[in-house]
Amino acid sequence: MTTTMTHQLNAELSRYKQRTMSAVTSNVLGEYRDIAQVVSQLQPDFPVHCFSPDDLRERVQLFLNNFPGQVGFAVKSNGEALIIEHLIESGIQFFDAASIAEIELVRSFHESIRILYDNPIKSRDEIEKAYYQYGVRSFALDDEIEFEKIQSIVDHDPSVQLSVRFKIKGSFAAQDLNTKFGASPEQAIELLDKINHAGYKAALTFHPGSQCYSPSAYKDFIYAAAMIAEKAEVKINMLNVGGGFPAQYLNSDTPPLLDFFLAIEEQFKRYFSRDECELVCEPGRALVVSSGTLLCRVKHRRQDNTIFLNDGIYGGFMEQLVAFFKLPVKVYRNSKLVLDSADDFKVYGPTCDPTDCFQESISLPASVQEGDYIEFGLTGAYGSATTTRFNGYSSDKYVIVKKASHFPE
Numbered sequence: 321m322t323t324t325m326t327h328q329l330n331a332e333l334s335r336y337k338q339r340t341m342s343a344v345t346s347n348v349l350g351e352y353r354d355i356a357q358v359v360s361q362l363q364p365d366f367p368v369h370c371f372s373p374d375d376l377r378e379r380v381q382l383f384l385n386n387f388p389g390q391v392g393f394a395v396k397s398n399g400e401a402l403i404i405e406h407l408i409e410s411g412i413q414f415f416d417a418a419s420i421a422e423i424e425l426v427r428s429f430h431e432s433i434r435i436l437y438d439n440p441i442k443s444r445d446e447i448e449k450a451y452y453q454y455g456v457r458s459f460a461l462d463d464e465i466e467f468e469k470i471q472s473i474v475d476h477d478p479s480v481q482l483s484v485r486f487k488i489k490g491s492f493a494a495q496d497l498n499t500k501f502g503a504s505p506e507q508a509i510e511l512l513d514k515i516n517h518a519g520y521k522a523a524l525t526f527h528p529g530s531q532c533y534s535p536s537a538y539k540d541f542i543y544a545a546a547m548i549a550e551k552a553e554v555k556i557n558m559l560n561v562g563g564g565f566p567a568q569y570l571n572s573d574t575p576p577l578l579d580f581f582l583a584i585e586e587q588f589k590r591y592f593s594r595d596e597c598e599l600v601c602e603p604g605r606a607l608v609v610s611s612g613t614l615l616c617r618v619k620h621r622r623q624d625n626t627i628f629l630n631d632g633i634y635g636g637f638m639e640q641l642v643a644f645f646k647l648p649v650k651v652y653r654n655s656k657l658v659l660d661s662a663d664d665f666k667v668y669g670p671t672c673d674p675t676d677c678f679q680e681s682i683s684l685p686a687s688v689q690e691g692d693y694i695e696f697g698l699t700g701a702y703g704s705a706t707t708t709r710f711n712g713y714s715s716d717k718y719v720i721v722k723k724a725s726h727f728p729e
């Protein structure tokens with residue numbers, strides 16, 4: 321072999337290594353003008369999450385301009401590095417992290433941005449890491465055991481803020497989060513008393529449930545927070561009204577976000593003083609849901625209006641198990657929109673598992689066929705975040721789209 325040939329081979333090998341390395345380290349496949357261009361150029365045979373930075377910026381602005389307090393983001397709803405980066409650029413004011421991995425991710429973009437560690441149950445190792453390694457000073461809890469765990473690590477550091485997560489009776493949302501977490505008002509009073517005596521900053525936090533139906537739920541929780549604080553006779557430094565703000569899925573009949581903000585503002589003013597108590601929210605869904613769509617391909621169509629997609633319940637559609645959120649759809653064939661009359665289809669995902677199926681039929685153009693692409697809107701929250709590797713499939717690839725498809729919201 322000549323020296324030139326060896327050089328050429330080495331150069332080729334190094335290019336190959338670079339290509340495979342970047343494929344491993346990055347799941348973002350590139351930037352495209354619109355979905356039609358993704359379909360025509362990338363022609364993906366795997367599911368692709370399509371992210372619109374413009375939409376995300378608009379949503380962050382909507383919150384920053386109208387929510388009457390500080391606005392954070394619940395990382396659990398979309399922990400993609402790409403999204404975190406754009407949220408920081410858009411001016412998000414803090415992050416709610418549920419794990420050390422989420423804290424590490426946020427810290428990798430911003431050394432000092434405020435992080436609230438709002439998972440009420442944490443191991444001692446996690447608390448220690450968050451406090452010493454990542455400088456976290458705000459923790460949520462809902463029982464005395466967690467209080468003692470935290471105290472054993474942070475001692476009596478007065479810069480530590482402890483938020484008591486409380487719950488009230490009632491059903492307020494598509495996904496009730498208060499079956500797992502939340503102190504009763506009576507327990508919350510006792511916890512506030514302990515926090516106060518130990519010299520920490522006391523705070524209250526609640527979550528009305530994800531995809532909350534009504535602004536009055538926040539009013540009920542804020543009223544309960546005021547009663548808890550009054551009975552405990554403890555100064556509340558921060559009231560965190562959680563997430564829960566709804567998305568406008570096709571089958572959702574929820575008021576606009578501004579009605580939620582107004583209700584919170586009125587009720588907060590009635591019972592708390594802005595000079596003494598900080599008001600914050602930490603939405604996930606409502607901030608990111610409309611900035612993401614999920615582009616899938618039809619693998620197979622049976623004669624009885626059953627279709628099989630290359631993504632499903634174990635991938636980007638896991639939330640469909642929790643509640644049927646009817647997603648808007650568009651169908652593309654040869655990069656053109658298919659617009660013929662609609663019919664109802666039974667839709668399955670790609671795995672060898674019968675659970676991998678949408679709960680309800682989906683209305684699609686009657687001619688939908690193998691090889692077509694279906695773009696599902698409103699998948700930016702709890703989409704890629706919950707994907708698994710079941711059966712060797714996964715739904716973790718992203719593209720950036722400059723001109724997003726127009727879907728409701």
Ligand SMILES: Cc1ncc(COP(=O)(O)O)c(C=O)c1O
Binds near residue numbers: 497529606
């Ligand atoms: C503590 C906490 N904050 C915020 C959120 C975000 O909720 P959502 O996506 O409904 O806005 C969650 C969701 O599980 C949560 O557990």
